[in-house]
Amino acid sequence: MKITHYFILILLCWSCSSESGDADTIATDDSPMTVTNPLLDFTVPSNFPDATYSIIQNPPTEKGFELGKKLFYDGQLASDGVVSCGFCHIQSFAFTHHTHITSHGVDGQIGTRNAQPLHNLAFMNEFTWDGAATFLDTQPIIPITAEVEMNETVSNVIAKLNADDDYPTLFAEAFGSEGVSADRMFKALSQFMVMMVSANSKYDKLERGEAVTFTDEENAGRAVFDTKCASCHAGTLQTDQSYRNNGLPVDPEFNDIGRERVTGLPSDNRKFKVPSLRNIEITFPYMHDGRLGTLEDVLDFYTDGMEDSPTLDDQFRRPDGTLGLDITPEEKVQLIAFLKTLTDNDFIEDRRFAEF
Template identity: 45%
Template sequence: MYACSKNEDEIIAPEKQITFSVPSNFTAPAYHFEDNKITNAGFALGKKLFYDARLSADKSVSCGSCHQQFAAFANLDHKVSHGVNNCQGKRNAPPLFNLAWQKAFFWDGGVKNIETSPLNAITDACEMGTDVETIINLLKNTSPYPQMFNKAFGSVEINSQRILKSITQFMAVLVSGNSKYDLVMRKENGASFNSLELAGYHLFKEKCSSCHAEPLFTDFSYRNNGLDLVSADEGRSHITGLATDFGTFRIPTLRNIEYTGPYMHDGRFYSLDEVLEHYNSGIKPSPNLDPLLKSGIPLNSSEKEQIKAFLKTLTDNEFIKNTLYSES
């Protein structure tokens, strides 16, 4: 007599292991997970916390409210972040991906550790407007969080370190490295630039790559790009106290730039055309203007189209549509 076996449609597929993978054309990351080993349970907890609006003061705003997957985890069509009680911040919400390569966070580099970076959003009066203790008390009394913390960390204890480590597991796994550009660089599947994209790539390397360095398309430096004669936002000088840092901001990545508008630290430009025209004709001679921009970046209409064509090869549709990162 044979033992009964499960029907094929009753067999549950094994859970796919969540991993952090470094694309072969990338440099080594700055964050290594030695003290925050990735587990499926930790990642799932971090994702749930990322998307849970109940963590904010008025239960209306989650991390995912300002960092939307379809916008490469930036904030589509919002110049600046919108927080609790419809409060508007003063800076554009940056996209969240390839964070494991960053050593400092936010437009001014005010936070040096990815694990503590969510604290700014949690405590800012114009973002989530709350505090960690309030969140801990909420989570202790909200199912299924105690069970999820137990599964992720081996006990039902909920503390700030576990909250931040689990959110980090989710955020740091957000790696975008499968754009057309990446396929071309890795010589995968016979990928190649068309003539317009190739011309744009050559132009980009000539005119833009000193700040937007490959393969991450940022050098992580802080520069003044001539948006204003006198910046309304003090920028990095708020952190360093140095007059030479007034009105300087971190160079943003250009990956997924097709979907991360509006652009600049204050979201003043809604299109890539506006951005390119700024560099062509709109540079203001600020006292802290980056020396590389003293003469602007002259671009004729044909060159603008070529650069835009190249920039669109940096779009990673696989990342933007990956349901692993989506709100369940």
Template identity: 75%
Template sequence: MKQLLYILLFISISCSTEGTDDTSVMTDDGYTPLPNPALNFEIPSNFPESTYDVTQNPPTEQGFELGKRLFFDGRLASDGVVSCGFCHIQEFAFTHHTHITSHGVDGQIGSRNAQPLHNLAFMADFTWDGAATFLDSQFIIPITAEKEMNETISNVLNKLRDDDNYPQLYANAFGDQEITTERTFKALSQFIVMMISANSKYDKWERGEAVTLTPDEDAGRILFDAKCASCHAGTLQTDQTYRNNGLAIDPAFNDIGRERVTGLPEDNRKFKVPSLRNIEITFPYMHDGRLQSLQDVLDFYTNGVTASDNLDPLLVRPDGTLGLDITQDEKEKIITFLKTLTDNDFLLDNRFKEF
């Protein structure tokens, strides 16, 4: 009988709070955290081991929900509008679709193209120049960048503490209502590490599932392995190195790339090799979004590479000319293959949709 009464009470509370932001269970001495089951962080069979140590920050239902709410909350920015989700839109693999570079508070224009957020649990470091080597600490970069969210961490925490709902959400996720930098970043990481894109046609083929590549897709795969996979290597389609790929200097940005982090001249204008997963829908391309289509990208690698002291040796032909040898027919087949990397299950996954 006691158990039945408890169940009825729980149902009553659940119904009374349905459709509101208040998920609390009130007691005489304050808030009581809700149950917080662990989420299943499952590494796909064709993936490498994760670089993010989930044992130090195990994703949970309530931690994920807190991270999701923070991700889409404009109060993390100084204008109250530009959330993480403002520049990272799910339907486009969490990129800023069609924007050459990201847009920040007060309409300011950044200098770099917003990167996709899928599979960050498997990356060694983050951003185009590797300025962050730990996912939890990466969030400080966009939050404090003048042309992105232009806020201070202390202001963000104060706004969250003053909110009617966040103390309870932190209690649900972490056991009490204390709102700290560490907990905020951990919650965001719990949301993002669950963003695993691993169910494209290529993934299914690679795992030996009941999927067959078309003749053009398979021909494109073979060409890709021969001409592109030296850098876009492995299941993640990136070797996670930093390379100068011969882009002409854009005087509007004059971005020195990896050198900004290391201070080493040999890293001048080197940028991280991006993953090509979902590449079909993450245009425009390159660190500054200067190329609009996959055809443009392949045309650049055959005809547009410019000389520089740090140019990657892979882009120098045996006769000393620059670029890769790819015919138009081969380009078309490579593009056909690249489209097999689109993971619609991930792009439409309701877990990551904005509230």
């Protein structure tokens, strides 16, 4: 079984002048403080593709991960001091949010999109429903500065962190020299998020040839999935990372134009990134605006609920001119049984990612 180890847990002797942060001695007013900051072991599971995130450019370290985790759960990144990243990305829901169909931000403001799950981000090419972020380190800028989410400026966040009793020391420990900066903040958040690898579901264990077996119903569901779903939800990541219009009727309240908002191309109108189906059992509500509450609702939509438009993906057009996928009621039950094999309880219960 092939497993790629990017790093083994080792102690680094960091240069005080290195921005990547390796100082094992940090000067204080009283005396030098010795800090050990071992690299974390980032492992690519044998059934996964190579990581797209450059681990070499920003290697996760123990102190960097801890700093990223603290930032992830800190409301100081928002203007109200309450709405943290973890406010909308809750671990027990695979880092999604069940309470609202779309994200709620400061002062109860309502966003237009459902919070996406946070897992396997190190393997993704682009981020957000419309691909507005092409680099994980810059993705947090979007929720931090969005008025309906965290409603803050990056400069204000850095000022607050500099004035905090703990953060200057934590940044120095993580990066080897004094200095709280936006670049370091985003690198720390990425070090936390790239370690969120979800790869130990029943599906994964079967893929790796481990001692698990599917039930007859799960096997039947996988056969239906491979025939009718896998063209979009492809491969181990359960997404081909493309942008598609799946025929979801336009919600007049949001009138979300999707990928077109990023590219400006009419051909991208109403196209959204194909989401990964990993942990799909617990990442409801579904679709970019959270309008569908259950997996049964989703499958009913794909057979009977689509709306035509010029950019609708061709695979949803039947030969007789009607729209949708041909999935029988029995096949829907089987499909859901298979989709539940994608739940990774080890990831969901991993204490490394839990709020303090």
